[in-house]
Amino acid sequence: MPRSAPNPRLADVARAAGVSLATASRALSEPGMVRDDTRGRVEEAAAMLGYVPHGAARALATRRTRTIGAVFPPVDNPIFAGATHALAQELAAAGYTLLLASHDYDLDAELAATRALVERGADGMVLVGLDHRPETLAVLERAEVPWEITWSLDDSARQHCIGFSHRGASIRVTQHLLDLGHREIAVIAGDTRRNDRARERLAGVRDALAARGVKLPAKRVVETDFSVANGRAAFAKLLERAPGFTAVIGGNDPLAIGALFECRDRGIDVPGRMSIAGFDDIELAGELSPGLTTVRVPSAEIGHEAGRRLLARLAGKVVPTMRELPAPLVVRGTTGPPPAKP
Amino acid sequence: MPRSAPNPRLADVARAAGVSLATASRALSEPGMVRDDTRGRVEEAAAMLGYVPHGAARALATRRTRTIGAVFPPVDNPIFAGATHALAQELAAAGYTLLLASHDYDLDAELAATRALVERGADGMVLVGLDHRPETLAVLERAEVPWEITWSLDDSARQHCIGFSHRGASIRVTQHLLDLGHREIAVIAGDTRRNDRARERLAGVRDALAARGVKLPAKRVVETDFSVANGRAAFAKLLERAPGFTAVIGGNDPLAIGALFECRDRGIDVPGRMSIAGFDDIELAGELSPGLTTVRVPSAEIGHEAGRRLLARLAGKVVPTMRELPAPLVVRGTTGPPPAKP
DNA sequence: ACCCTGCCTGCAAGCGCTTTCATTCCAGCC
DNA sequence: GGCTGGAATGAAAGCGCTTGCAGGCAGGGT
Numbered sequence A, B: 001m002p003r004s005a006p007n008p009r010l011a012d013v014a015r016a017a018g019v020s021l022a023t024a025s026r027a028l029s030e031p032g033m034v035r036d037d038t039r040g041r042v043e044e045a046a047a048m049l050g051y052v053p054h055g056a057a058r059a060l061a062t063r064r065t066r067t068i069g070a071v072f073p074p075v076d077n078p079i080f081a082g083a084t085h086a087l088a089q090e091l092a093a094a095g096y097t098l099l100l101a102s103h104d105y106d107l108d109a110e111l112a113a114t115r116a117l118v119e120r121g122a123d124g125m126v127l128v129g130l131d132h133r134p135e136t137l138a139v140l141e142r143a144e145v146p147w148e149i150t151w152s153l154d155d156s157a158r159q160h161c162i163g164f165s166h167r168g169a170s171i172r173v174t175q176h177l178l179d180l181g182h183r184e185i186a187v188i189a190g191d192t193r194r195n196d197r198a199r200e201r202l203a204g205v206r207d208a209l210a211a212r213g214v215k216l217p218a219k220r221v222v223e224t225d226f227s228v229a230n231g232r233a234a235f236a237k238l239l240e241r242a243p244g245f246t247a248v249i250g251g252n253d254p255l256a257i258g259a260l261f262e263c264r265d266r267g268i269d270v271p272g273r274m275s276i277a278g279f280d281d282i283e284l285a286g287e288l289s290p291g292l293t294t295v296r297v298p299s300a301e302i303g304h305e306a307g308r309r310l311l312a313r314l315a316g317k318v319v320p321t322m323r324e325l326p327a328p329l330v331v332r333g334t335t336g337p338p339p340a341k342p
Numbered sequence C: 001a002c003c004c005t006g007c008c009t010g011c012a013a014g015c016g017c018t019t020t021c022a023t024t025c026c027a028g029c030c
Numbered sequence D: 001g002g003c004t005g006g007a008a009t010g011a012a013a014g015c016g017c018t019t020g021c022a023g024g025c026a027g028g029g030t
Helices: A010-017 A021-029 A036-049 A055-062 A078-093 A107-119 A134-142 A166-180 A196-211 A228-241 A253-266 A283-287 A299-314 B010-017 B021-029 B036-049 B055-062 B078-093 B107-119 B134-142 B166-180 B196-211 B228-241 B253-266 B283-287 B299-314
Strands: A067-072 A097-102 A124-128 A147-151 A161-163 A185-189 A221-223 A247-250 A275-277 A322-324 B067-072 B097-102 B124-128 B147-151 B161-163 B185-189 B221-223 B247-250 B275-277 B322-324
Touching (some): A010 A021, A010 A036, A021 A036, A055 B055, A067 A078, A067 A107, A078 B097, A078 B107, A097 A107, A107 A134, A124 A299, A161 A299, A166 A196, A166 A247, A185 A196, A185 A228, A221 A228, A228 A247, A228 A253, A228 B283, A247 A253, A253 A275, A253 A283, A253 B283, A283 B228, A283 B253, B010 B021, B021 B036, B067 B078, B067 B299, B078 B097, B078 B299, B107 B134, B147 B299, B161 B299, B166 B196, B185 B196, B221 B228, B228 B247, B228 B253, B247 B253, B253 B275, B253 B283
Parallel strands (some): A067 A097, A147 A161, A185 A221, A185 A247, A247 A275, B067 B097, B161 B322, B185 B221
Antiparallel strands (some): A097 B097
16 A cells, blocks of 8 residues: 555645635634535545644644643542543543543642643643642643642632532541441541541541540541552551551541451451441442442542533633532441440 | 733743744753753743743644553543553653543544544554454554554554453463363353453453363353443352352453352352452452452553553654563462362 | 864744635625 | 625734754864
């Protein structure tokens, strides 16, 4: 097969259709402005030549790339993976494409990624949570790139955001345990230093306990990165360091599942002797038996809505600054009343 | 704060530094070509103005976007999520950015996404597996965009690829079960119509069984989409439709874990009465007890290496067409000898 | 002192598309 | 049939950057 000429340009299409460059351009991007038969000729020529528009050139002329950037914490966390997929789908449906960067809860990496995406011309950006370097938002502001905060809600209502109250949801989990009669509660939290969601979740536990006059000794809190293995290790550490608790709250489902597995291996009956609650409601939570009591985080919906909101704003529509999603407590089998005192 | 002028352009930087546009450009992108003090002035001016290069303009001039496209099956499958993260990291480290599109095992969606990414100027592409619409590869060829096939290996060596033999790995799993003494084996496969990996894995089972003269009746094979819930359902179906098997092979770990959970719920001892093997080695596989026997799929490494290979090729280096990664069998506790015949 | 070499720098021509503005076309009307 | 006005088309000026080419300048050889 003879190597045909390199990619045809719009000028080639115009020539083949016997029209000017301007008309060819309009025929393809603003069909209404061109007479039907002319448009037909252009479309035909484009199809025949296998014309593919040159995005960079178009972007340079229109100042739009039809691209949305997203900077996510580790995409391999199942909860973010779901949101990424949803976001990508939503954008694709509107002819937009996702520019994705991920980092390991490192705000400097987030800043660098944001710069890179803005430089690539992202028309809008999706960020996760409220913890950011000030420069990150400054870069976006300077470049006039609209952004959406996901997962968390900005109570100051200064930024567009879609998510739910991690503290509120955490309070619900804790109250559920308190209502069951638990008073000795432990927490396996995420990294509260670099992650406002983990911080708020832990704060929610504290709030709920404080409201009922229950103490949460420092020894009953372990911080660790999200993973099943870390959940196991943290649970073991708690058991060793401050035994006697009857319930443990995981900062997310993998951590809670780690605790659950550790209980199983040690022959600790769940929920008979130990109640366990998580946060996220990943698929597995509902498939375990007993099922994991947890908070349903609408991750796919966050992904979809973040995309929709951003696209709407880019289309000039006004969108409510804050969108709060429900994050209901899902009570399953891993929580029950504490064991009767001996 | 007075709205400062819109984003500064390179011309502004040049003016501020008292040099020409060309020199400013070289100072920032080809430091070696410019005298040190000149470069210093330009860099200073750029920093002061908060200059952010305009990617589209640069792309138009250089015909490079420093962007790699990836079209993945559902990114929320944990195994792809891991690869996505690894790929994004690898690219970021080299100053490249990931353009991500995901689809639900739909080859037409894959084609559309490929078109979109090529149009956006992806310098290279990452695809998964060998099943594609012919147009998909034609688009890439036409646009002269190098691509890497991941996960699968193209035995014809026509395409650059990095992955492993799904059939081979599947044969190892099956032999392991045969060696343990199993003869009645069932399979919960992924969708073999739209997914060459699932197809090859099933073929591997058939090969291994045939080699030892063991039959795999059609009733002992269920196809379903990847998920724990589907694994459960498929196992139940097998039990109902063709009971008497002593081992089941899952097309991936979630399916196998579904089967495992179903066994637990039904009081079927694993591995005493039922052996279960999976494929992928997701984190959970090793944390369960008993741990799931499975094939370790080096997903993160695939992501990293796909990125590295593509970048190397873009840099003009020659890279071996095929890179095979080990996918070892990991024997854990869910497989054991079949129960003694009654 | 002159020429040549080599290093820096600047000029200007694109990269491929959109879009403003002017021009042409054509239908309809008096 | 000439005129009017709106619709369709075309010419050309960018969008912001890179880069081939040429000019300028300093230093070394003769």
